[in-house]
Each structure stands twice: as C-alpha cells, then as structure tokens.
Amino acid sequence: MIKLVVTDLDGTFLNNQGSFDIELFNQVYKEMQKKGITFVACTGKQCERVEKLFGEHGKGMWILGDSAAKIKKDGEVIREFTIHRELAQKSIELIDSFDPDMTIIACTSDAAYIRTSISDELFTVVKGSYEKVVKIDSFKQMDSDFIKITVYDPEGRSTDLRKHVENTLLGQIYIVDSEPRWLDITSYNTHKGETVKKLQEMLGVTYDETMSFGDGENDVELMSIAKYSFAVSNACENTKKAASFITKSNEENGVLLTIQKMIDLQE
Structure with a gap:
C-alpha cells in the first residue's frame, strides 16, 4: 500500500515551461488525500517558491526544499539542516x-x-x-x-x-x-535521500510504502528510498539505472499519470 509519494520538480514533475497540469493535479491530489497518501515535493527550489508555484492547490503537501535542506508544510518550517x-x-x-x-x-x-x-x-x-x-x-x-x-x-x-x-x-x-x-x-550527508528518510521516520512510513520520481544526478539517492522508484524517460542515465521503473517524460505528465495508475492498482 502506497502511503508516501515523493517527486522532484524541475525536469520531473514540472514541464519544460516550469509549470504543470493543474486540472490533472487537482484530480490526482484529491484521490491521494482520500486514500491517505502524503504528497511531497523534493527540490532544489526555495520552499517559498514552491508554495507560490502550487498556491492553494498544494494545501497539505510537504516541501523538502532548498536541495532538501529544509522541511516545510503549510507555511511552517519543520526542520532545517545548516552549513556552518x-x-x-x-x-x-x-x-x-x-x-x-x-x-x-x-x-x-x-x-x-x-x-x-x-x-x-x-x-x-x-x-x-x-x-x-x-x-x-x-x-x-x-x-x-x-x-x-x-x-x-x-x-x-x-x-x-x-x-x-x-x-x-x-x-x-x-x-x-x-x-x-x-x-x-x-x-555533509544532507541530500534528498537522507531528508526523505527523516520524513519517513516522522510519518511512520516505510520504504515499501514509498514511491519516488526523479530525473537528475541529484535524484539518484531519491531512487534508493522507495520500493517504487521511477525515473522519467527524459532522466539522466545514472538516475535511470538507479530507478526500478521508467515512466513517461515530464512533458507527458509522467508523474501524475503514474500516481493515478498506482492508485487504481491498489484498488
């Protein structure tokens, strides 16, 4: 049973124009909330930029922003990992x-x-x-x-x-x-994989209950924290090798369509 979905944004969830299909997202996100699935944006973007990007549509989602150095939810900073x-x-x-x-x-x-x-x-x-x-x-x-x-x-x-x-x-x-x-x-040792592990501990979610998506070199660790790890088809070779599955590209709504199919399979 999937309980946690973690996705990179640029090149993965977002299309090449830096946006996403809001109508499809609302549809899939509503289903995720109904099933008790937590949605997480894990990105190099600043948390506040992600908040503006999703606006009211992202209420309740978690943000692992600033290259996973900050955890934030609904405007509240939960944890930060700093460099001296x-x-x-x-x-x-x-x-x-x-x-x-x-x-x-x-x-x-x-x-x-x-x-x-x-x-x-x-x-x-x-x-x-x-x-x-x-x-x-x-x-x-x-x-x-x-x-x-x-x-x-x-x-x-x-x-x-x-x-x-x-x-x-x-x-x-x-x-x-x-x-x-x-x-x-x-x-040191602050990256997407380690921060997601900390979030899994906070939420009481296991590796077997996690699904992840990525495309870049900084998403390789993101593939190791989820049983259901997906590289989008436009991903770099190292991320594809680390992933369990390959899905459609960021230009084809690969992330949202895959989540939708996984929800259907669980039913």
Whole structure:
C-alpha cells in the first residue's frame, strides 16, 4: 500500500515551461488525500517558491526544499539542516577561485542572497527557483549559518567546479552537479535521500510504502528510498539505472499519470 509519494520538480514533475497540469493535479491530489497518501515535493527550489508555484492547490503537501535542506508544510518550517558559516564561506572562496564571475546563490533560513553585480538576465534565472531574493555587495557580510549554496553556470562547467571544490572540502560538505549548469552544496550527508528518510521516520512510513520520481544526478539517492522508484524517460542515465521503473517524460505528465495508475492498482 502506497502511503508516501515523493517527486522532484524541475525536469520531473514540472514541464519544460516550469509549470504543470493543474486540472490533472487537482484530480490526482484529491484521490491521494482520500486514500491517505502524503504528497511531497523534493527540490532544489526555495520552499517559498514552491508554495507560490502550487498556491492553494498544494494545501497539505510537504516541501523538502532548498536541495532538501529544509522541511516545510503549510507555511511552517519543520526542520532545517545548516552549513556552518565558516565552512560555507570557504566554499564560496573556492568557487570564486575557480571563476570569480560565477552566479552564486547563498541561502539562509530567511532568504537567498546574490551579488548586487548580477545581470538582469541571470537575475531572471535565479527568480525561477527563488521567491525571496536579497542582493548583497559581499557574501562576507552574511553572519548566519547557511542552508545551502547553489551555483549557476551558463557555460556548463559544474562537474569541473565540483571537482575543484572537492579537492579541499571532500568529506566536509555534500556537493552535487545536478546538471551541467547547476551545482548544489549542502551540509555533509544532507541530500534528498537522507531528508526523505527523516520524513519517513516522522510519518511512520516505510520504504515499501514509498514511491519516488526523479530525473537528475541529484535524484539518484531519491531512487534508493522507495520500493517504487521511477525515473522519467527524459532522466539522466545514472538516475535511470538507479530507478526500478521508467515512466513517461515530464512533458507527458509522467508523474501524475503514474500516481493515478498506482492508485487504481491498489484498488
């Protein structure tokens, strides 16, 4: 019996325009609630951005946002997993030593911070995933612990950047190049798989009662926490290999249609 459904958003649940079929979602979500199935969005997006994306349609859903460094439900922060300020600042220094013009998004519990020098074009990219954004002259001005650090690189060098940072900080942080243009840094052992495990414990749900969906390199761990793990057909090869099943693409409502079929099968 499925009791928990966890899905990545970008490239998995959301289509290539960053939206979803609201009518179909409402239909499937209503059935999930009727069956007592918990729905979870597990994403690199800021929790507040996810709240705005779903609006009133997402009432009651759980959000594992900011690359699963924050757990939130119905506007309430349940848990956060932070990177100590000194370690976060060291990470930023290493990113700058690779390329000082990288677009760095430094997230705390209250906002995502970016440099004031960011171009309008790149600011638009940032706003696609972050609702609460603050411009700052220098990240050294930040005096609190961090939730995560994200880097956007239009040149697609995230794998090289990851290796550069790992040369110094391997074993002290969790770092993943989710795709060629995006890289995420969170506290050590904080990633989608581990955060979902914590949520499973909180809800009293088992591996056998969980279904998950993903597409990117940062979804590989998401495939290991669910008996019914699905990679969308547009997923990267590593996620497909880690998944138990392959379903339709993000452009074909693969997630919602699969949930619907699984509910029908349970009946």
